[in-house]
Amino acid sequence: MIRFDIITLFPRMFDSPLQESLLKKAQERGLIEIVVHDLRDWTQDRHRTADDTAYGGGAGMVMKVGPIVKAIESIRKVPATSRAVLLTPQGKPFSQDVAGEFSSYTQLVFVCGRYEGVDERVLSFVDDEVSIGDFILSGGEIAAMVVIDAVSRLVPGVVGDEASVREDTFSNGLLKYPQYTRPPSFRDLNVPDVLMSGDHEKIRRWRRQEALKKTLQRRPDLLEKAGLSDKDATFLKSI
Ligand code: SAH
Numbered sequence: 001m002i003r004f005d006i007i008t009l010f011p012r013m014f015d016s017p018l019q020e021s022l023l024k025k026a027q028e029r030g031l032i033e034i035v036v037h038d039l040r041d042w043t044q045d046r047h048r049t050a051d052d053t054a055y056g057g058g059a060g061m062v063m064k065v066g067p068i069v070k071a072i073e074s075i076r077k078v079p080a081t082s083r084a085v086l087l088t089p090q091g092k093p094f095s096q097d098v099a100g101e102f103s104s105y106t107q108l109v110f111v112c113g114r115y116e117g118v119d120e121r122v123l124s125f126v127d128d129e130v131s132i133g134d135f136i137l138s139g140g141e142i143a144a145m146v147v148i149d150a151v152s153r154l155v156p157g158v159v160g161d162e163a164s165v166r167e168d169t170f171s172n173g174l175l176k177y178p179q180y181t182r183p184p185s186f187r188d189l190n191v192p193d194v195l196m197s198g199d200h201e202k203i204r205r206w207r208r209q210e211a212l213k214k215t216l217q218r219r220p221d222l223l224e225k226a227g228l229s230d231k232d233a234t235f236l237k238s239i
Contacts (some may be wrong), residue, residue, distance in 0.1 A: 002105065002155055003033040004148050006141075007071045008112040009050055011036045013141045023149065026158045034148065037075060042067040051115055060116035068111055068118060069125045075109050082107035084126040085147070087140030088117065091129030094147060096170035098130065102147070103154040110147070112140030173226030174215045177207035209235055 006014060014036045018024070026032045040048040044066075051061040072084050083105050092098070102108055111118070111126060123129065132143045152158050159165050169176040180191040194206045212232055215222050216239070223236070 003107045005075045005109045006036045011038045042070040063118040065119040065121045084109045085128045086111045086126045087143040091131040094132050099150040102151045110144040114139045174211040177210040
């Protein structure tokens with residue numbers, strides 16, 4: 001069971017994306033809990049101000065440190081088993097490994113930036129800064145959803161078939177093998193014979209080799225960390 005808390009200026013953004021399919025079922029079954037908080041609940045003035053102009057001038061607004069820190073402190077339950085995470089393009093790159101690491105906590109509290117980002121002093125009150133890629137989004141909300149989705153899949157029971165998580169792209173360090181379903185023939189494209197042979201050992205070997213081949217072609221950088229067997233290495237040399 002993991003509890004995800006989200007601190008945002010736009011709570012309604014989370015209404016629909018987290019209420020479909022796998023994540024919906026996971027919440028219904030009590031495997032994960034998602035709680036969305038309106039950052040303005042921790043502001044103090046009549047206008048519920050959460051941002052202000054930047055010291056030193058320049059374009060755009062900066063999110064104030066006070067409300068964010070108060071929100072984190074009141075939402076966080078057990079600091080030892082929880083993590084406060086700021087979504088920012090300047091953070092460490094999110095990956096399947098980071099998702100795995102996050103899945104071992106009981107609570108993750110996400111801070112979603114907007115505008116020009118957050119006051120630098122917020123960094124002293126979070127444990128992690130995470131980026132979902134080298135591009136700029138208009139807010140941290142979609143990034144938080146990405147992280148929540150990827151981490152939830154690693155919570156035992158969320159994905160019905162555990163084997164499917166193990167075989168996912170990245171989980172074993174490789175891209176996933178090609179997959180097919182009916183019909184056996186579409187236009188002039190046929191399903192490889194081996195998959196219909198019923199020979200499980202042969203299928204297993206074919207899938208491993210296809211995964212290796214695809215990874216070599218598209219993401220050779222992944223192969224170095226993939227923990228290949230001698231057999232894998234021999235196969236790669238042969239192509
Ligand atoms: N001016 C900032 C970018 C602000 S974008 C800069 O140049 O670094 C506004 C907010 O969107 C950020 O505070 C962050 O919460 C979110 N965001 C934008 N891109 C992101 C990314 N690649 N990963 C995670 N969060 C991102």
